[in-house]
Amino acid sequence: MTTSPNPWSLVIHGGAGAIARSQTRPDTDTGLRAALNAALDAGGGILSAGGAAVDAVEAAVRVLEDDPHFNAGRGSVFTYEGTNELDAAIMEGSTLRAGSIAGVTRTKNPVTLARAVMDESAHVLLGREGADAFSLEHGLEQADPEWFATPERRRQLDELLSNGGKFDVDMKYGTVGAVAVDQHGHSAAATSTGGVTGKRWGRIGDSPLIGAGTYADDRGAAVSCTGAGEFFIRESVAFQINARVRFLGESLQQAADIVMAEVQTLGGTGGVIVTAPDGAMAWSFTTSSMYRGRAASDGSRKVALYEDEG
Numbered sequence: 001m002t003t004s005p006n007p008w009s010l011v012i013h014g015g016a017g018a019i020a021r022s023q024t025r026p027d028t029d030t031g032l033r034a035a036l037n038a039a040l041d042a043g044g045g046i047l048s049a050g051g052a053a054v055d056a057v058e059a060a061v062r063v064l065e066d067d068p069h070f071n072a073g074r075g076s077v078f079t080y081e082g083t084n085e086l087d088a089a090i091m092e093g094s095t096l097r098a099g100s101i102a103g104v105t106r107t108k109n110p111v112t113l114a115r116a117v118m119d120e121s122a123h124v125l126l127g128r129e130g131a132d133a134f135s136l137e138h139g140l141e142q143a144d145p146e147w148f149a150t151p152e153r154r155r156q157l158d159e160l161l162s163n164g165g166k167f168d169v170d171m172k173y174g175t176v177g178a179v180a181v182d183q184h185g186h187s188a189a190a191t192s193t194g195g196v197t198g199k200r201w202g203r204i205g206d207s208p209l210i211g212a213g214t215y216a217d218d219r220g221a222a223v224s225c226t227g228a229g230e231f232f233i234r235e236s237v238a239f240q241i242n243a244r245v246r247f248l249g250e251s252l253q254q255a256a257d258i259v260m261a262e263v264q265t266l267g268g269t270g271g272v273i274v275t276a277p278d279g280a281m282a283w284s285f286t287t288s289s290m291y292r293g294r295a296a297s298d299g300s301r302k303v304a305l306y307e308d309e310g
């Protein structure tokens, strides 16, 4: 007797922010949608072939890290000192294994370094020089600092510095993430970011913190977050959504909307993407845009940038 495979699903994001359609150049709009489609192709190809959710989220995030439109890998925002310091996390819902890295400067694909921490170390979170050294020792592809730096991100830092270095609440984000469920009913989540423009003093956001910006549990939900990280940390957003689904039996949409409303009450903005092991998918955001996409085994597929695209 053969058992029919679990429906697979994949949801990705490329960051949430206050970016109006009128502020986006047509070529940028096209480039963003093309990159989101390429990420869905990369992750969806693995899932439709029967591959693991954890491989799918890593593959999808790598595509977005390599694309300079997003604040992850190439195209990451600048620190106050004019450097790029990258954070990433990955988690597997069937085993609760997780790996993450914060403040790395030389690994071309930070999500793959997080994966190596999960697979090849006894730890969950490695930081800064130590994480850079682990990356080298484990033979991960390295990149010169210039690889990550783009003129647009430099301009954004210059703008922030000319405003006295004050963080702008309307600051444009661009963090990337993916959540997935595979044909075996297992889930995974991954997130990658350059953080926030002008960050200082070794600031680390929610993205690499397991339970804050990234979480996956086959008994609940897989979650990847984007937005003002300090608020997401304080609400343990990713774990809290998983816990509401697991313990309260809320739908993904209910849980995501409730927790995003709590973030908003604290003064934070942003969004989340969520999957459940039965293949259910949701997203929720409190900003005027969240770059996002989803694909599933029933053939459905969507890529959207702005709030009014549903």
Ligand code: ASP
Pocket: 015, 016, 071, 172, 173, 174, 175, 193, 194, 195, 196, 204, 205, 206, 207, 213, 225, 226, 227, 228, 229, 230
């Ligand atoms: N959450 C990220 C951080 O705070 C930024 C973002 O998602 O745009 O580092």
